[in-house]
Amino acid sequence: MNTNQIKRLVALALLATGPFIASAQSQKKNWYNLDLKADSVFGISTEKAYNELLKGKKSTTVIVGILDSGVDGVHEDLKSVMWVNKKEKAGNGKDDDKNGYIDDVNGWSFLGGKNGNINQETLELTRLIRRDAARFANVTEENVTAKDRPAFEAYLAMKKEFDKGLAEGKANLAGYTGLKNGVEAIAKKLGKENPTLEDVKNFTPEGQAESTAKNALLRALVNTDYKTFYETRVKAGYEHFYDQVNYNYNLTFDPRNIVGDEENNSNQRIYGNTDSKGPDPSHGTHVAGIVGADRKNTIGINGVADNVLLMAVRNVPNGDERDKDVANAIRYAVDNGAKVLNMSFGKAYSQDKKVVDDAVKYAVSKDVLLVHAAGNDNKNLDVETNFPTNKYEDGTLAENWITVGASTPYNDRRLKASFSNYGKTTVDVFAPGFGIYSTYPDQKYQDNNGTSMAAPVVAGLAALIRSYYPKLSAKQVKEIIMNSVEKADALKDISVTGGVVNAYNALKLAATY
Structure with missing residues (x-):
């Protein structure tokens, strides 16, 4: 993943974090009541x-x-x-x-x-493609029957959406993996479980991953602490996209036998x-x-x-x-x-x-x-x-x-x-x-x-x-x-x-x- 892609994902993570944390801090906890x-x-x-x-x-x-x-x-x-x-x-x-x-x-x-x-679990989209894949395994635009054409075209549209979702999931997972590794490296080198904004300001990064992570922390720690940012945004983002790639969009994954x-x-x-x-x-x-x-x-x-x-x-x-x-x-x-x-x-x-x-x-x-x-x-x-x-x-x-x-x-x-x-x-x-x-x-x-x-x-x-x-x-x-x-x-x-x-x-x- 190139630097621009990593920065884009960091920006997305912080976009989600900024207003969220600002709301949590500036509003009373029971504001909705x-x-x-x-x-x-x-x-x-x-x-x-x-x-x-x-x-x-x-x-x-x-x-x-x-x-x-x-x-x-x-x-x-x-x-x-x-x-x-x-x-x-x-x-x-x-x-x-x-x-x-x-x-x-x-x-x-x-x-x-x-x-x-x-x-x-998988997505319903994944289950539908898994269901239809065998049926249309040897079917093309040229040999599809008139009777099967609507279902075949629906299958192709779903497959296109599936492929796009899986590709985005992999890209996002790579970005969050880099962010997670960079943030963890900074905390480890600082020797603190919950480094402060001042700690991060004084940290000298090595390499692009740590530089990107430092910039992310500098923005996030204005409104929250390291532990909260790491758990609710960095780790949560990583786990979300890990699950997407390995479970939600995984055509071979089927846990239903657990239910029986x-x-x-x-x-x-x-x-x-x-x-x-x-x-x-x-x-x-x-x-x-x-x-x-x-x-x-x-x-x-x-x-x-x-x-x-x-x-x-x-x-x-x-x-x-x-x-x-x-x-x-x-x-x-x-x-x-x-x-x-x-x-x-x-x-x-x-x-x-x-x-x-x-x-x-x-x-x-x-x-x-x-x-x-x-x-x-x-x-x-x-x-x-x-x-x-x-x-x-x-x-x-x-x-x-x-x-x-x-x-x-x-x-x-x-x-x-x-x-x-x-x-x-x-x-x-x-x-x-x-x-x-x-x-x-x-x-x-x-x-x-x-x-x-x-x-x-x-x-x-x-x-x-x-x-x-x-x-x-x-x-x-x-x-x-x-x-x-x-x-x-x-x-x-x-x-x-x-x-x-x-x-x-x-x-x-x-x-x-």
């Missing part, structure tokens, strides 16, 4: 709602399904609000509640089996294991805290909702989730009492959309509200699809579904997070998803960016409404959330409502129903 007028950040007025509208009011407990990578349910800020299946006796090897899942006391995982758990299910049987419901935490619950734990971290224990953070039980259902690996697992996760959560589902995942392709559609229809029939993250590719969802989607194969829409884009604290043109997908007719609302501080595994807390963080803000709001106004239907709750947003010029042409969700406005409106 604050009020625009009172606090000068574009939060959702959660604290204002509790202080002015909910004092002395009674609420009922609402179960929220956290359909994700897994949740660290013993976290100090989550352990008191985790759902427990009281009908099941732990460890007796029996299906006490007769729901088909043995010993599902703390939720369920559709990504594991008796011999362990899936962590890494009938992989292509979409109607199979009973498989998986009891490990709802999984090998990497960082994403799901962060999401869970945003929805409902304990508001009464005076430690850590305050979730949006104050009377919830969080049901951990594991269906999202480090890669693209499978449609079968998504469908079964939805059904499991619904059947076990969840009234709001948070779905902070998505992908560009869907191999078995019908099985997900059927599960969504089932959830809708049971008066459940589904909250889905719009995605982080800065794409227009009016043009490109992020699966799963509220549009069924027949073109009709799931009415109990909210698609959420990510917003920032800033009440200006920067309000839409730069990474967030959008869509005038497809993204319903925006919610805070930038510099969001929440729970992390092993009793930690961390800032994260993403529509994955914005969706649980809305799921928490939906649970809050259903908790204090339990007679409202899922359809009514969606209507209330949509009709109570704080409008913003920056969002008016890129979302259905043109605004950021607002708890204070929503609860005032709910009281009129």
Whole structure:
């Protein structure tokens, strides 16, 4: 990799780091729960709602399904609000509640089996190419039949996208490898685990890699410390692209035998294991805290909702989730009492959309509200699809579904997070998803960016409404959330409502129903 390419990747890393860290340091940790007028950040007025509208009011407990990578349910800020299946006796090897899942006391995982758990996975794009490669192995533009031409052309388009993605992944991995090695070399030569900005200023680099790394550190350490920059940007970037190359875009990688299910049987419901935490619950734990971290224990953070039980259902690996697992996760959560589902995942392709559609229809029939993250590719969802989607194969829409884009604290043109997908007719609302501080595994807390963080803000709001106004239907709750947003010029042409969700406005409106 040449010097210019390395510098470009360093610039991208720092571009992601700069505003992220600035937000985390300049805004209060709970900015997303604050009020625009009172606090000068574009939060959702959660604290204002509790202080002015909910004092002395009674609420009922609402179960929220956290359909994700897994949740660290013993976290100090989550352990008191985790759902427990009281009908099941732990460890007796029996299906006490007769729901088909043995010993599902703390939720369920559709990504594991008796011999362990899936962590890494391929992209759906990779699985589709692997599926079609044998079929079109000896087919060319000249000999393809008229009947097979549409599928063949689709395959060629996917292959082109795959090749591009793999090439970019390899290039990025090379860049981050160089950055990681350079940064580590500087720390080692300085003899410090957490060198300061002054230490780096006084360091004399040897070679281009160390020079590039020094420049990166000089910019980053203005706003953060070495350890944070290394862990959350350098190491995280390296691991992300390592996984892309070695797992996500790897045509020979297939971990599904770990689960032991009938992989292509979409109607199979009973498989998986009891490990709802999984090998990497960082994403799901962060999401869970945003929805409902304990508001009464005076430690850590305050979730949006104050009377919830969080049901951990594991269906999202480090890669693209499978449609079968998504469908079964939805059904499991619904059947076990969840009234709001948070779905902070998505992908560009869907191999078995019908099985997900059927599960969504089932959830809708049971008066459940589904909250889905719009995605982080800065794409227009009016043009490109992020699966799963509220549009069924027949073109009709799931009415109990909210698609959420990510917003920032800033009440200006920067309000839409730069990474967030959008869509005038497809993204319903925006919610805070930038510099969001929440729970992390092993009793930690961390800032994260993403529509994955914005969706649980809305799921928490939906649970809050259903908790204090339990007679409202899922359809009514969606209507209330949509009709109570704080409008913003920056969002008016890129979302259905043109605004950021607002708890204070929503609860005032709910009281009129």
